[in-house]
Amino acid sequence: MKKLLLGSAALLAATAAPMAAQAGDISVSTSIDYVTDYVFRGVSLADTAIQPGVEVSAGDFTVGAWFSTGVGDTSLFAGDEVDLYASYSFALSDTISTDVGITYYHYPQGGSLFETEDGGAGTYEVFASLGFDTALSPSVSAYYDLTLEALTLEGGVGHSFPAGDKTSFDLGATVGLVDGDGFSYEYGSASASLGYAFTDAVSAYVGANFALSSEESLNYKKLLQGEGKDSLLFFGAGIAAGF
Numbered sequence: 001m002k003k004l005l006l007g008s009a010a011l012l013a014a015t016a017a018p019m020a021a022q023a024g025d026i027s028v029s030t031s032i033d034y035v036t037d038y039v040f041r042g043v044s045l046a047d048t049a050i051q052p053g054v055e056v057s058a059g060d061f062t063v064g065a066w067f068s069t070g071v072g073d074t075s076l077f078a079g080d081e082v083d084l085y086a087s088y089s090f091a092l093s094d095t096i097s098t099d100v101g102i103t104y105y106h107y108p109q110g111g112s113l114f115e116t117e118d119g120g121a122g123t124y125e126v127f128a129s130l131g132f133d134t135a136l137s138p139s140v141s142a143y144y145d146l147t148l149e150a151l152t153l154e155g156g157v158g159h160s161f162p163a164g165d166k167t168s169f170d171l172g173a174t175v176g177l178v179d180g181d182g183f184s185y186e187y188g189s190a191s192a193s194l195g196y197a198f199t200d201a202v203s204a205y206v207g208a209n210f211a212l213s214s215e216e217s218l219n220y221k222k223l224l225q226g227e228g229k230d231s232l233l234f235f236g237a238g239i240a241a242g243f
Contacts, residue, residue, distance in 0.1 A: 025058055
């Protein structure tokens, strides 16, 4: 079950968007987050975790790396994770943009880098997303894990409310479904966060998130502890900086 579920992992919905300072066509952004539960696509992968990341953009091309490691006793139930990704973004019209790319998810405790025979050490996933510059900024995305042969479809909305000169209150929601080889489920999440911009290049946030899944057994870590759940409330905080 763990190898099947860990085929997909990505940034937490509540993670603050890095604010990058432009240097010509090149921008670099960094971030670090602390979460009380690492949840992705309705699946709890770890309790308390620290999650740093770095991203470099050159024009419409972006490459990045993101990490997650359990803190304290939680590391006994979930291994570390390293995500490497690359994407290309372009506009289809004045109000529609798209993003296509590939992500490699690596789990160091599962084996050597780029070993993907059974998905225990890593998997490859391709994706395509559409974003709409309209009310609530709706988006739709499709992900396909080449290693696990799993398709994920996801839709989301969000809105930011100014709460001061340097403060914003952000709301978001997503729904999705996963269909893989021998497993399938639906999931949803909602998030609320308060962001503060120290400067044009440095920001921080605190937020709350609620996630649910159609399958209790997908919460594999808590299932091992005899505490399987199909919904979860968790919190996060982080800081981001651009160069």
